[in-house]
Amino acid sequence: MSSSTKTEAGPWLELRQISRQFGGLQALSEVSFQVEEGEIFGLIGPNGAGKTTLFNLLSGVTPASSGTIHWRGQAMQGLSPDRHNRLGIARTFQNLRLFTGLSVLDNVLVALHRQPQGSGLDALLNSSRFQRRQSELRQRAMQLLEELGLADQAHRQASGLAYGDRRRLEIARALATAPALLLLDEPAAGMNPREKEQLCELLAVLRQRHQLTLVVIEHHVPLLIQLCQRLAVLDFGRLIALGTPEQIQRDPRVIEAYLGGSR
Amino acid sequence: MIDNGLLVQMILGALLGLSVYLPMAAGQLSLATPAFYAVGGTLAALLSTQDNAQAGITLGAMVGEMFLAAGLTAGLALLVGLPVLRLRGIYLAIATIALVEIVRVAILNLPFTGGAAGIFGIPQPFQQPLGYVLFSGGLLAACGWLCQRLEASRLGRSMAAIRDDELASRCMGIHTTRVKLTAFVASAVLAGITGVIAAHYLNTWNARQGSFDVAITTLAFVILGGSRSWLGPVIGGLLLTALPELLRPVGDLRLVLFGLVILLGPVLFPQGLITPALLERLGRWKP
Numbered sequence: 269m270s271s272s273t274k275t276e277a278g279p280w281l282e283l284r285q286i287s288r289q290f291g292g293l294q295a296l297s298e299v300s301f302q303v304e305e306g307e308i309f310g311l312i313g314p315n316g317a318g319k320t321t322l323f324n325l326l327s328g329v330t331p332a333s334s335g336t337i338h339w340r341g342q343a344m345q346g347l348s349p350d351r352h353n354r355l356g357i358a359r360t361f362q363n364l365r366l367f368t369g370l371s372v373l374d375n376v377l378v379a380l381h382r383q384p385q386g387s388g389l390d391a392l393l394n395s396s397r398f399q400r401r402q403s404e405l406r407q408r409a410m411q412l413l414e415e416l417g418l419a420d421q422a423h424r425q426a427s428g429l430a431y432g433d434r435r436r437l438e439i440a441r442a443l444a445t446a447p448a449l450l451l452l453d454e455p456a457a458g459m460n461p462r463e464k465e466q467l468c469e470l471l472a473v474l475r476q477r478h479q480l481t482l483v484v485i486e487h488h489v490p491l492l493i494q495l496c497q498r499l500a501v502l503d504f505g506r507l508i509a510l511g512t513p514e515q516i517q518r519d520p521r522v523i524e525a526y527l528g529g530s531r
Numbered sequence: 532m533i534d535n536g537l538l539v540q541m542i543l544g545a546l547l548g549l550s551v552y553l554p555m556a557a558g559q560l561s562l563a564t565p566a567f568y569a570v571g572g573t574l575a576a577l578l579s580t581q582d583n584a585q586a587g588i589t590l591g592a593m594v595g596e597m598f599l600a601a602g603l604t605a606g607l608a609l610l611v612g613l614p615v616l617r618l619r620g621i622y623l624a625i626a627t628i629a630l631v632e633i634v635r636v637a638i639l640n641l642p643f644t645g646g647a648a649g650i651f652g653i654p655q656p657f658q659q660p661l662g663y664v665l666f667s668g669g670l671l672a673a674c675g676w677l678c679q680r681l682e683a684s685r686l687g688r689s690m691a692a693i694r695d696d697e698l699a700s701r702c703m704g705i706h707t708t709r710v711k712l713t714a715f716v717a718s719a720v721l722a723g724i725t726g727v728i729a730a731h732y733l734n735t736w737n738a739r740q741g742s743f744d745v746a747i748t749t750l751a752f753v754i755l756g757g758s759r760s761w762l763g764p765v766i767g768g769l770l771l772t773a774l775p776e777l778l779r780p781v782g783d784l785r786l787v788l789f790g791l792v793i794l795l796g797p798v799l800f801p802q803g804l805i806t807p808a809l810l811e812r813l814g815r816w817k818p
Contacts (some may be wrong), residue, residue, distance in 0.1 A: 327702055353704030365699035369759075378692040379703045381685050391684040392677070402683070445704050477663050 270428070278341055280305040280481060281326075281449060286335035288321055288505075295321040296505045303449075308475060308482045310513075313502035314525060319485045320362055322502070323451050326483070327359045328352035339449070354382070358447035360438040362454045362485070368427035372418060372437055375426050376409040379444035383408065394432035409444065415474065416440040431458040436467075443478060452484045456491055464488060468495050493517070501525065535660035537776050539732055542667040544724040544772030547745075547753035549624030549674055553718040555758050556687075557711050558694035560620060562746040563611070563627035566634040569741025570607065571600035571726025573638050576650040576736040588654040590666075593731055597724040604723030605716050612715040616708065631746055639738040649737025653730050663732050671765070672726070674721065678761035690714055755796040755805040757803020765807055 275531060279302035288296040296318045303309045324330040324424050326337065328349040337344045339355060348356070367375050383405055385391070390398035413419045416436040421429060429437060435455055442450055455471070458465045468491055475482055486492050493513040501509040501516060503525040509516055516522055533541075537738050547564055554561040575596045578587050615626045638644045645651075657663050681687040689710045692700045730736045748771070756767020774792060778785035800806075 329702070331699065349698070349701040350704050350706055353702055358704075360704055361699065361702075365696045366703075367695040367699065369695045370688075370691055374688060374691070378688045378700070378705070381689060381703070381705060385685045388684075392680050394680065394683070441703065 279303070279338070280340065281483075282306075282338045283326075284336045284338075286325060286332050287323070288318075288325060288330065288333045294505050295392065296325070296332075296502075299502070299505075299507045300335075301500055301507060301510055304483060305481055306475070306479070307498065308471070308484065308496045310496035310499040311483060311485045311502065312487070312489060312492060312499060312516075316504075317502040318505040319502055320453060321505075323359060323453050323485065326352075327357055327454065353445055353447070356446075356448035357451065358442035358445045358449070359451035360435070360442050360453055361453060362457070364434050364438060366434055366437060366441070367424045368425070370426055372413065372424055372426055372429065373406065373409055373422040373424070375437060375441050376412055376444045377405060379441045380405050380408060398473055412440045412443055413437075415443075415477070416470070432460070432463045432476075435459065439474075445473070446478075447480065449481045449483070450478075452482060452486075454485055454487060456486055456488050463498060464491055466493075471495060533773060533777075535664050537773060539660055539663040539667060541769045541772045542664065542671050543725055543729050544749075544752060545671055545734070545765040545768035546667065546674065546721060547749045548756060548768030549671075549678065549761060550718045550722040550725065551749045551753045552758060552761060552764040553721070554711070554714045555753060556694060556761075557690035557714040558697060559616065559711055559714065560624045561627045561715060561718065562624050562711075562750060563608075563630050563715075563716065564749050565741040565743070565745035566627075566631045566721045567604040567608065567722035568726040568729070568745065569631075569634050569638055569738070570604055571723030572730040572736045572740055573644055573650075573726075574600050574603060575727040575730040577643065577655050579654050579731070580650055580652060588656050588731070593656045593727065597727045600723040600727045603718045604719040608716040608719035609712065612712045613708075616711045616715060628743060628746060631741060633741055635738050635741055635743075638741070645737065647737065649735055649739075651735045653734050653736060655731055655734065660732075663728070667728055670724070674709075675761060675765065682761070682783075686710065686713065690695045690786075751793050751796075753798070755793065755803060757805035758803055759802065759807050760810055762810070763803045763805040767803065770804075 281303040283328070284300050286296055286299045299322065303505065311322065313319055321330070327333050328344065328351065332486050333345065339357065342355065344352065367378060370378065372521055384401055386395065386398035386401040410422060411417055413422055416439055418433060418436055418440060421433065426437060435458065439455065441451065454468050459467060471482065472495065474480060484492060496513060498511060499516045500507055501522050508521045508525060509519045547568060550564045578596055579592070613628060615623065618626050639647060659668070689700065689705050690707060693707050695708055697707055752767035752771055753764045755771060756765065757763030775785055775789050778788050781788065
């Protein structure tokens with residue numbers, strides 16, 4: 269399983285004693301876990317459990333109050349979101365943050381900004397090299413849209429897409445940055461059962477094809493049980509369970525967190 | 532009705548409109564354009580009246596001044612932009628208004644800029660307004676072409692993305708600070724070289740040329756013309772500069788009418804005159 273890019277033996281992604289306060293609110297307290305390379309790792313928990321906060325920390329959007337995150341042997345504290353992405357971490361957003369004024373194709377083209385573009389002079393002169401590069405980029409973008417089943421909508425404005433399609437476009441856009449770790453924040457929210465089923469199969473395919481490690485937040489637990497090798501359960505900012513889907517389903521603390529109980 | 536003299540002013544207005552548009556294309560509401568315009572104009576006025584003001588100036592010398600102004604405004608924009616572009620929305624607008632005021636007061640009070648009266652007898656490289664029309668028209672065409680190329684390039688796409696959602700852009704790995712700063716510097720350089728041409732054309736330059744009023748007027752160019760394409764501020768700049776002159780026959784009422792246009796423009800055309808839908812229709816109509 270160890271890859272050539274990995275410089276030191278150690279976990280692919282490791283969180284150590286991660287905490288985050290917002291004023292008096294303890295959004296996360298001392299969360300520690302590791303994610304292995306190539307794994308599909310699920311994150312569940314009731315609303316307000318700190319799942320999205322955790323994603324914000326993992327993608328550099330908000331800094332941790334304390335604790336450390338190591339990604340492929342590198343300490344990630346203090347790095348900006350764009351630096352996180354350049355180091356191979358991409359994400360989607362629970363509340364959808366597409367570039368709504370741009371076309372579906374342009375949303376993906378924007379995210380392909382690290383691919384060869386031709387020089388500034390090429391762009392100015394619209395040289396044949398620039399045109400060739402741009403058409404390669406468009407092909408690459410169309411290929412990604414194809415994978416997500418959006419190719420026929422490439423020229424629509426992103427704001428005009430159906431809800432499920434917008435969620436898939438978020439994934440296409442994140443994939444365009446060629447990540448090694450993809451953080452999916454409720455990718456199936458608002459999808460109908462059929463779409464959820466298809467998404468589940470799609471994610472497995474994408475993981476293979478793009479050699480991804482996936483961390484998935486999802487409220488629809490059956491989907492995660494089907495998809496993930498391991499699950500972590502957050503409740504009130506604490507990690508209350510970690511294990512295989514079978515272990516999680518039997519865990520009394522998880523049942524209590526979800527169904528309530530005497531505390 | 533439109534003589535060459537007015538045409539020059541219209542073209543200069545369009546160039547200033549583009550200068551306001553560039554940061555806005557990256558989602559930044561900057562009103563700093565008059566500050567850089569004033570720096571360019573003052574630089575040209577000072578340099579060209581150094582020795583013998585009656586000696587005249589060659590076109591080459593003016594182009595030289597434009598390069599100097601470009602360098603100076605670019606440096607200034609980098610210096611100011613790094614801290615100021617951390618601000619967003621209305622806060623950025625306020626900070627850039629402050630810059631406009633600082634530059635205005637500095638030019639008003641510096642010992643060598645002529646105080647309130649300003650600098651007179653700035654030599655002209657062209658004897659007829661037509662020369663200015665051709666020169667600034669050429670510059671406007673070049674800028675339009677640059678903007679057109681920009682929209683097709685990575686930088687233009689990144690600017691559009693930041694305008695739509697800055698956080699999402701950052702999470703896609705876009706170096707948003709660099710992109711915003713680039714747009715800000717380009718805006719400053721354009722305003723600076725426009726100032727150089729304006730100083731020579733107007734023959735005189737003072738601190739009022741770069742006042743807060745100019746910030747609002749140039750912003751109106753973009754709002755009325757439309758901020759979704761570079762054509763918007765160009766059309767807006769041309770129209771709104773011409774309007775007060777074209778309304779001259781109605782006498783004192785013209786300023787009221789001008790105000791009404793600025794007021795009703797955004798109401799009737801919330802996206803401006805040049806909208807993406809309009810451009811698409813034109814694009815389809817083209818062979």
